Amino acid sequence: MTTTPENTHVYVTTAIPYVNGDPHLGHALELVQADVLARHARRRRRPVRFLTGTDDNALKNVTAAHAAGVDVREFVAANAARFAALREPLQLSYDDHIRTGTDPRHAPGVRRIWRRCAANGDLYRRRYEGLYCAGCEQFYALEELAGGRCPEHGTAPERVSEENWFFRLSRYTDALRAVLESGRVRVEPAARRNEVLAFVRAGLADISVSRPADRAGGWGIAVPDDPAQVVYVWWDALANYVTALGYGSTGADPADGGHDDHHDDDDGKPFRTWWVESAERIHVVGKGIVRFHAVFWLAQLLSAGLPLPTAVYVHDYLSVDGAKLAKGVGHAADPAGLARRYGSDAVRWWLVRDVARIGDTDFTVDRLLTRHDQDLANGLGNLVHRTLTLVHRFGDGVVAGPWATGAGGHPLVIAADALPDAVDRALAIFDLRAATAAIGAVVDQGNRTVEGERPWELARRATAGDTAAAAHLANVLGVLVHACRALAGELEPFLPAGATRLCDQLGDGAGVGRPEPVFQRLRRL
CATH class of the missing domain: 1.10.730.10 (Isoleucyl-tRNA Synthetase; Domain 1)
Structure with missing residues (x-):
């Protein structure tokens, strides 16, 4: 890891998973990888903050709760607790754990980012019709589908027609290309960086960043000044990296005419310490969500006038006995169960020693x-x-x-x-x-x-x-x-x-x- 004479702070985050099912070994992979980075930096006597958490506001959580016949809030809380319970069996050292649905720090920060982007002229409302994958919670263009199916889940997206708020992603094509080409934001491994750059160089289209509140069943964060819409789960979820640091929790919003205090925050000023001034701001994510972190999130931050992460580290996928990992796949993929049976050392060592840097790895x-x-x-x-x-x-x-x-x-x-x-x-x-x-x-x-x-x-x-x-x-x-x-x-x-x-x-x-x-x-x- 690089250091600077002025500041050697390191902020390490994982993606926050949906809680529509139990955690599997793929979640353990990301948690352990991020934990290694955090522990290594601490060993080198660098100040470290390590964040993880859960994405409570996804519509697929609502769908899963309804399918189980359980109250959504109870369903989400129970599954979120299962993710948090990985701390001990996996020997994780995270400093903070955020739940986007209940943590009081989160919603105010999401609303502040929304208002700052709106003040910058980057949000507008229009009607839209497209192919939507509920598993990804993402619209796809026809040319992005493999044989008419989602490349991530292998399912046929549904055609959805609705009126949403859109973000002017197209406005940031040149800026994102410059950021990625210069290495101002590093994407590792290089193969993933090249994929992201190819996507950006092809030209970016504006993206939908809200959903009708009726379709969400009222679940999620209401769009500021438009309660008929809820903030798109990815726009909401990505903000956790700064809302967990207190961004938006206190002070007047400059987009509302208040003092420009968007670098201020709660006691100890963690946002300034760990995001604005930190030497390294590292996201550890899976290959299926690189676009969200290395394109959409960067554009969101540029629009809001906030600093960018310094690195996006990308891991590939795991399979179990040749089958793709997914929530509910069975006990063989249960990280806590594996740790109880064979010990945390055995599970962690396999994840850090056997898993390939490029290409998927099969677990047995x-x-x-x-x-x-x-x-x-x-x-x-x-x-x-x-x-x-x-x-x-x-x-x-x-x-x-x-x-x-x-x-x-x-x-x-x-x-x-x-x-x-x-x-x-x-x-x-x-x-x-x-x-x-x-x-x-x-x-x-x-x-x-x-x-x-x-x-x-x-x-x-x-x-x-x-x-x-x-x-x-x-x-x-x-x-x-x-x-x-x-x-x-x-x-x-x-x-x-x-x-x-x-x-x-x-x-x-x-x-x-x-x-x-x-x-x-x-x-x-």
Whole structure:
């Protein structure tokens, strides 16, 4: 991650999911990815704010509640609680969780952004007829459909005719192209950036940003000064990134003739700190909603005169046993259930180590178990266990440290000391797989060092009076402990629970703890 001399604050957000069903493993992927970024920045001593939440105001929530025969408010509250309950099983460290339907910060901020865009001449009302996908809550042009079906859900959109408020997205074509081409807003991976740029370069059409209140059953945020319409769920939902910081909660709205205080907010001025002045404002989102975040949201902010995010990090999709993930797909995709059965370390490690940066990834329990046992139990866990065993057997639980004669140039020390930079470079381009691969490479080198240095033979020679062997043994043990401590530290953003157990055993001084298995094998290989 980049830093500036003036400010090193990092604001990390996830998309907020609809709550028309239970959370699945795809939601866990995004939450864990964002959590890794937040924890990593904190580890680098940067001030961090990490936000997640739920989208309560979607019309599909209303549809799902009616289908279940449940009051909409009760239905939404129950499902939102299930998303919030992922915090403990996934070991998430978010600082804030917003529910757009009940959080008092949200609606005032949405209305303020609406009024600012209206004051800028970017909102107008007209009748519209188009093809609408209820799953996406989005209108599609005919040429965007694959065989007449939504490219995201594979269903045929319904033809809808209604009068809505429209946003002049077309006015921002050139500005958005400049923002994306210059890297002022980075979209990673580059393939997703290129897709967004192609969409913008083709020319942007104005978009509908409201729905009739009757069709929404009164659910959602009323359009300012037009209660017959509710704000389109995406316009509403995207604003959570700033409303959660207090934007719009206090002060006069400059669009209403008041003092221009749109950079002011509640106690502590979190909006100014984390949005206006923050060095990095990062959105972590799925590939299906890149257009909303890297086009519509940016235009919305430009119209309202607000700062843009600095990066949009995009992940691809997961499938389970070859089937596309969706709410209600079954227990195999239940992240909390997987964590209860196999542990948060196993679930988090699979998500950060196995999921491809580009292209969809298929999840199976077999792959989760294999990855955990190979990398954690047989790899890192084995290295730490054998290192501590050697230190207690041949060094009475005390190490001289890698600063002993000749140890500073040891290849394993060099590799361990280079690990933070390798992790930094990988996460700066949202490549969690590369970051965890760098950790794995040092683990492999550590295990090869044990086999190559053969401390037990050095100990035998030292016992026989070989002083050179005794000195070399002390160096080797110090090198191994140094590498294990470096690995445990860099592992913390990815596996906070497992890393804590490793650090407790390894200590931070000359003495080390007794070896205990940190990563129990989940099955016999």
